[in-house]
Structures are given as structure tokens and as C-alpha cells.
Amino acid sequence: MNMLALFVMDVLTIAEAAQTTGWSARMLRYIEQTGLVVPRRSEGGYRLYGPAQVQRLRTLRDLVTTHDIGLAELGFVARLQSEPGLGAAVNEWFTARPARPEETPETDWLRFEQEKHERLLTHRTR
Amino acid sequence: MNMLALFVMDVLTIAEAAQTTGWSARMLRYIEQTGLVVPRRSEGGYRLYGPAQVQRLRTLRDLVTTHDIGLAELGFVARLQSEPGLGAAVNEWFTARPARPEETPETDWLRFEQEKHERLLTHRTR
DNA sequence: GTATCATTGACATGAACATGCTAGCGTTGT
DNA sequence: ACAACGCTAGCATGTTCATGTCAATGATAC
Secondary structure, three states: OOOOOOOOOOOEOHHHHHHHHOOOHHHHHHHHHHOOOOOEEOOOOOEEEOHHHHHHHHHHHHHHHHHOOOHHHHHHHHHHHHOHHHHHHHHHHHHOOOEOOOOOOOOHHHHHHHHHHHHHHHHOOO | OOOOOOOOOOOEOHHHHHHHHOOOHHHHHHHHHHOOEOOEEOOOOOEEEOHHHHHHHHHHHHHHHHHOOOHHHHHHHHHHHHOHHHHHHHHHHHHOOOOOOOOOOOOOOOOOOHHHHHHHHOOOOO
């Protein structure tokens, strides 16, 4: 890899990046589509992966495989970041009380009171 | 809906909950599977939706339709809160380094204020 | 006691996700 | 100049998501 990059070495083509990161070139392109790791391009349109991106791809691989999560899920998290409105809405929904059943008290009246309280919270979380 | 619930009214069966929330009964069961809204059960195993849960289902519907997001994505966000290791890892990945090449990654984000309310949501008790 | 409703499990389907592979056409290194 | 490589577009396949529907069995209401 060179392409008029005399002192800009450490820049890999997609095949090379694929090699060292464990992803396939196809997947690298796909990952780019999801917005997770977007390399810059050469004049001619070739993807150029810098060390930071390569690192990122490696850790991404790790993250995905060890925790069994999909790229789409991470893409969504990315969306949360870039779309402030979305993030806020999701956040609000989640902070406004979980609907887990095990927290259900045996006493029905008590439960009722609690739910009433919960509803109040859900109303204006701000 | 009654089932020996003399003073525990405001508790809906799945069909009733479906009616008022706009989801189908099928979807309510599905949503339960994803862990997003889990109703408690009657002695006989019937799902019982309280006002809080109904509210939650309504807002969920809103969230999903207005922002065009999937239940799976939200389920993942839920996972982020319940699995601290995961949340940390994902957080780290996103905060550590640029995804975009031209954008100067002088960014703080990803930190949605979960830390504050974490223990509220973190009740393992399985 | 019986009609009505719920439960779980299974099968079905269209859309989206995750990947691979091919084809035709530009880019790059020597 | 030309071989080697990358790019995009598209097709293909297996998987998960999101839903619906149907069947057999059990719970509730009156």
C-alpha cells in the first residue's frame, strides 16, 4: 500500500485491513454502511484504513463476538448518539420505571399504591 | 375482568390491555419475551396488566412508531442496563475514538445519564 | 357447567440482518 | 501497459425480527 502516501504510511487498503482485523472485505464495507467504522477514501475512491480504524475494527470484533451482539444493535446505539431526540426519548422510556413483575409485592393494595406512584412519575419525567 | 380481585381493579387481561394499548395480544406476549414489559400473573397463569404497564405499553408504542425503531433494539438497550459489563464495553467502544474520518472526535456523549438511575433498574433477584 | 377467554407451542411469512460471491468497470503500483 | 486490486451493484442464502393464526389444554365468569 502506497498510493502517493510517502509519509502517510500505516494506511491500509481494504484487503489489508481485512487481513489484520479478522473481518472480510465484504464485512468491512458493510460495517461502513452501518456507520460504525467509516474509513476515508483515496482520490480514486479506495477505502483507506488508518491505525485507529484498524484498532477500532479489532475491538469491534471482540465486542461483537464476546458479547454476542449484532452490528445493527451497535448501529442503533450510534443512532442514539447522533439523534439527540431519539436518545432522550429512549432514555425517558427506560428511566420511567421497569415493568418487571418480581418486584410485585404480595400485598395487592400496596402494589396498587405503588403503581399509582409510578404512573405519576411516568407522567412528567422532567 | 375480575378473578377474585375485589379491590385490585384496574388490572387488565391481555385482551383488554391489547385493546387499550393498540398492540395485539400476540405482540404483548412477544414484548414480554423481549423483557420490555413483563406483567405479573394470576394464580392460574393469566397475564395481569396494571395501569403502569398499560401506560408503559402505550408509550412504547409511541416510541417505536414515531422513531421507527424495533423492539429488538430497545431490548438491547435494556441489556445494556442489566448487564453492566456489556454496557461498559459498549460505552468504551463508542467513547474511544473516531468513527468518522473528517470529523474531529472532540466528543463527550454516549453517556446517557444511566449511572444515576442504574440501581433502580438493576435488580437481579432471579 | 358451560361459554368465553387465556396459555403455551407450533407453523407461516415478509422484512431486515449478516455474509458470500460475481460481474463490469475504474485505480494503483511497477 | 498491464496485472492486481478496489469499487459499486446485484443476486443468493441462512438467520433473526415482527406478526399472524391455529390447536390443544386450562382458567374464569355467571
